[in-house]
Structures are given as structure tokens and as C-alpha cells.
Amino acid sequence: MPPRASRRTPSEGPDFRTVEPAALILLKGAEDYVATRALDRVRAVLKTQHPDLEYTRMDVSEATRGELATLASPSLFGEPRLILAEDLAHxxxxxLEDMLRFLEEPADPDVTLVFRHSGGNRGKKLTDALSALGVVVDCSTVRSDNDKLDFVRKEFRxxxxxxxxxxxxxxxxxxxxxxSxxxxxxxxxxxxxxxDITAEHVDKYFGGRVEASAFKVADATFAGRGESALRLYRHAIATGVSPVAVTAALAMKARQVAALVDHRGAQTELAQTLKMAPWQLKQAAEIARRWGPREAADAxxxxxxxxxxxxxxxxTPQYAVEKAISRITTHLS
Structure with a gap:
């Protein structure tokens, strides 16, 4: 399939924070927040350049023959247009047929076409063509804490x-x-x-939103904050966290401390064994410094x-966990 005239050369894939308007833009991936941010940026840039920008959202699941060509055809007065083709997966x-034909036609420089594909194999031929001819913004789902940390760092940077x-x-x-x-x-x-943003700022603005999860109970327990651990535990139980979930979190933290308390070698292999990210291992190592082998075994x-x-x-399973928390925190009191 020959490239359309006036198309940009394929891109390495701009970040959603920096993407610029282009004739063809593919927002690829299931993370709606990233896709929305990318679209908002493109629209804002175009709106700054062209206050009379015409914006159209197209339902590709119910598209009619020739609808795309009509929307993207040269305007009599040359008004710039932004067209969003939503949910290519449906x-x-x-x-699909109209779009593949459309890609073979000369491009109208006044038209910016943005396509959203959240995943799946439907329309692969089209997404491959768009990837080759246009700009692709990675909108992959962000799940792990490491990815979220990377997201935060890039937001501030x-x-x-x-x-x-x-x-x-x-x-x-x-x-x-x-x-979001x-x-x-x-x-x-x-x-x-x-x-500069410090942990105190985060606690001031968002401390009340932190849910008393089982892992936060475990963190407070092994840091020796007995009163805080018990308060978090009781709040967690009151909000539906089961005692079993808390003991599971306590067990994981106990294994980490026991593994680190007498560890003298490189931490790379230990991180893999414990299935911890480097920053998580660093945090656990700081806690483990306050523990001895006998105390860790008792925990x-x-x-x-x-x-x-x-x-x-x-x-009385709830009380059983409270006893364990008190027993563990006495080692650091």
C-alpha cells in the first residue's frame, strides 16, 4: 500500500505528553487515561493554531459508506478539522474498507485523523497500516508499582x-x-x-485517602509502630479486609526480614528470589537493619x-492477629 502524500515518516512513538498534531495518529493500547491525555494535547495544540477548529467524533461501529470521505474531504473554506475514530476494535x-481505500488517497493538510484502538486482533491490517504511515502513541495499560513510579517521575520531569x-x-x-x-x-x-514535592506534602494532601490495606499493616508492624499497626489493622477489618489477608501480608514481610537480616552478599539475586523490585528491597533492607536473627525467627x-x-x-481470629502484631512490635519498642 503506497503512503499517502503529505504523510509524516514513521515515528519512534512520541510520549502522550509531547505528541504533536499529524495527519494520522494512532492511540494504541487499553489505558484510557493516556489516550485521553494524548487526544487532549493534540486538540489543544490545534485549537491554539486554529481557534475555529472543527472537531468530530466518529462511531466506527456504525459507519456508513462514504462517511469518512465526506468528513475528511477538502473544505470549501479550508477550515481545519480534527476527526476522532473511536474504538477500532469494534x-x-x-x-475498514473505506479506511483502507482512504489511506491510498492524497492527504488533506487541514485534516488531522486520530484513531483509538484499545486492543485485540480486530482491524490488525488497518492498525499495521496506520503504524507504518502515521504517529503511534503507546497507551499500554499501567499496572505495576514500578510502572506507576515511572509515570510519576515523568509527569514531574x-x-x-x-x-x-x-x-x-x-x-x-x-x-x-x-x-487517572x-x-x-x-x-x-x-x-x-x-x-519540590516531599513525602510530607503527599501525606498532607492524600494521607486520608490511603486505605488501611493488609500491606500497610505489615509495614507498620515490622517498622515497630505498634499503636499505628493496631489502628490500621482495626480500620482494615472494619472496612472489609479479612484477617487471613493480613496474616498473608505479615508472613511476606516476615520472610523478607528473615532473608535480609543476616544477608551479606549481593542483593540482585535476593531481589529475584523474593520477587521484589529494587526499591522495595531497599525499603525492606532498611527495616531489617533493626532486627536480629533471633527476633526475626520469633516474628x-x-x-x-x-x-x-x-x-x-x-x-477469635481477629484478636489472634492483634496478639501477633503486639508480639512482633515489642522487639522494636
Whole structure:
């Protein structure tokens, strides 16, 4: 298929924060927040250049024959146009056929076509053609904490702002349930705090949003914050977290501390064995410095006993976990 006239050469794939208008733009991936940010940027740039920009959203699942050609045809007065073809994964055959023909025609420099494909094999021939001829913005789903940390760092770097490493981790914990929440939190901090962002800023703005999860109970427990751990645990139970989930988190933290407390070699292999990211291993190592081998072994035993009790041995499973938390934190009091 020959390239359309006036097309840009294939791109390495711009970041959604920096993408510029082009004749063809493919937003590829399931992360709606990233796709929306990319579209908003393209639209804002075009609107700045052309205040009379005409914007059209096209339902490709119900496209009619010739609809695309009509929308993208040269205007009598040369008004710039932005056309969004949504959800290529559900496009009908009419749109697919029309689009493949459209790519063989000369391009109208006044038209910017943006295509959204959230995933799946439907329309692969079209997405391959768009990838070859246009600009592709990666909108892949962001799930892991490492990816979310990378997202936070890039948000601040793009804005030429600084966020401290511990603040970035705290922000992911506080507002990282969805990328939309995390992005909004980044923007709020940059808008409201003129200086570098610290963990104290994150706690001030978002501390109340941090859910008392099982892992936060475990972190507080092995850091020796007994009162905080018990308070988080009781709140977690009150909001539906099961005692079994808490003992599982405590067991994971106990294994980490036990593995690190007497470790003298390189941490790379240990990180792989414990299935921890480097920054997570660093945090766990800082906690483990306060522990000795005997205390770590006692913590493992306390968690094992609590785990057995919450799984049927005890009639008061919630209290069994409280006893384990108190027993563990006494080593650091």
C-alpha cells in the first residue's frame, strides 16, 4: 500500500505528553487515561493554531459508506478539522474498507485523523497500516508499582518539577489505584505546592485517602509502630479486609526480614528470589537493619501461629492477629 502524500515518516512513538498534531495518529493500547491525555494535547495544540477548529467524533461501529470521505474531504473554506475514530476494535466492515481505500488517497493538510484502538486482533491490517504511515502513541495499560513510579517521575520531569523518591512512592501508595487518580494527584501537587514535592506534602494532601490495606499493616508492624499497626489493622477489618489477608501480608514481610537480616552478599539475586523490585528491597533492607536473627525467627513463629488461628484454630481470629502484631512490635519498642 503506497503512503499517502503529505504523510509524516514513521515515528519512534512520541510520549502522550509531547505528541504533536499529524495527519494520522494512532492511540494504541487499553489505558484510557493516556489516550485521553494524548487526544487532549493534540486538540489543544490545534485549537491554539486554529481557534475555529472543527472537531468530530466518529462511531466506527456504525459507519456508513462514504462517511469518512465526506468528513475528511477538502473544505470549501479550508477550515481545519480534527476527526476522532473511536474504538477500532469494534469497527464495522464498511469503515475498514473505506479506511483502507482512504489511506491510498492524497492527504488533506487541514485534516488531522486520530484513531483509538484499545486492543485485540480486530482491524490488525488497518492498525499495521496506520503504524507504518502515521504517529503511534503507546497507551499500554499501567499496572505495576514500578510502572506507576515511572509515570510519576515523568509527569514531574515533563513539568520541570522535582518530586523526592520517597514522595513518589508515597504518592503511588496513596493515589495509585488508577492512572487517572494518580495523574490527577500529580497535577494537584504541582499546582498547589510551589517547591519540590516531599513525602510530607503527599501525606498532607492524600494521607486520608490511603486505605488501611493488609500491606500497610505489615509495614507498620515490622517498622515497630505498634499503636499505628493496631489502628490500621482495626480500620482494615472494619472496612472489609479479612484477617487471613493480613496474616498473608505479615508472613511476606516476615520472610523478607528473615532473608535480609543476616544477608551479606549481593542483593540482585535476593531481589529475584523474593520477587521484589529494587526499591522495595531497599525499603525492606532498611527495616531489617533493626532486627536480629533471633527476633526475626520469633516474628516468623508469631505470624505462623496467627495464620493457623485465623484459619480455624482460634474462635477469635481477629484478636489472634492483634496478639501477633503486639508480639512482633515489642522487639522494636
Amino acid at each position: 469497527m464495522n466492515e464498511i469503515f 515533563a513539568a520541570q518539577r522535582t518530586i523526592h523518591p520517597e514522595a513518589a512512592r508515597a504518592l503511588v501508595s496513596a493515589a495509585g489505584s488508577t492512572l 487518580d494518580l495523574g490527577s494527584a500529580c497535577q494537584q501537587l504541582m499546582r498547589d505546592v510551589p517547591e 516468623v513463629e508469631a505470624v505462623a501461629q496467627a495464620d493457623a488461628e485465623v484459619k480455624g484454630v482460634s474462635r
